[in-house]
Amino acid sequence: MVRNIDACAKSYRERSLPQNTFLMARSKELVPGVGRLSRSQVFAQRALYKGQKKSTPKAEADAPATVEKTIGGGKNGGKRLVPTSKASRFYPADDVRQPKKSRKTPKPTHLRSSITPGTILILLAGRFRGKRVVFLKQLESGLLLVTGPFKVNGVPLRRVNQAYVIATTTKIDLGGFKVDDKINDSYFAKAATKGAGSAEAEFFEGGKPKAKEAFPESKSGDQKEVDKAVIAAVKKTENLAKYLKTSWGLSKGQFPHQLAF
């Protein structure tokens, strides 16, 4: 119920105001557009005047207010002072609120302490759920970069959310291995393609199903390069490759909260 009301209020705001406005963070809305606190009360609550001023405002180079221009025509006096920026011809009848600028920046995602490079993870969601994979590094977006390795269990270089992962205590020693910096979030982005004109054109070509596009060789090369180091580390422990090959699951009478990983 409450959610519905919120959604209504939001849509109301969106209709009447430009997008991305963030109104009344502190002052609760009584009715749409009217807050509980006045403007000065909100100012007092935000207490921005208390904070230490870290930066001094830059002295802007004053642009001259007017420019002298030569004017053609006999009776125009030859020269005239013209304002550099022309004043608006009319004023808005109603006050328009200045949208508040957000000074919030997203915090980098916290990586679970049980996950370090070389940790064996169990994937819980997605196409490869149940697979045991090796964690390589955390990407800028906070997602985890993992690999099967591909040759061992068929899981390619892949991004996963750490929420959908069980971290085991088993770790492999990757030594000083560093994943190439080119493997980042944009590496996994899909290439922008023009939308096909019709569903027909999307799947068929000349009356036949379209041939599958080959996997880019550069990417399979990257996969091999990363996996080389990982597989070498996996081989050092007996049975570890076999372990990675098998999928994880719960059998009767097993409960994940009672298991040690």
Added chain:
Amino acid sequence: MSTDSNFKRFVEVGRVVLLKSGPFSGKIAVIAEIIDHNRAIIDGPTTGVTRQSFPYKHLTLTPLSLTKLPRGAGSGVIKKQLEKEAVVEKWDKSSWAQKRAAQDKRRSLNDFERFGVMLAKKARRDLVRKTIHKAKST
């Protein structure tokens, strides 16, 4: 007594008990004194259980007991008798204690170690199967 009881284990002074709950759960102790029909004073100077009153509800009687423990004996006497009769060693050797230890061990294994157990069991099964087959065919 007219007839012997069918029961073998009694709540009695000197009875070795296994604790089932509380911070000392899983450890053994000795009944030093019986308080009432609900509680007894137990003590385990060699097993790390402090002298305390403990409800029968939360303990199990073991077949072991100290034969000559006087009522209300102090920790020192209990310790001496426990060592003399080697009760802790006897307990550790019992199949009950060994089963408990194995259970605890199995529960503490991590995912990879569980996988190792699975492989070992498979190998054992295979060996047994092959040997039986060989014995049958000859």
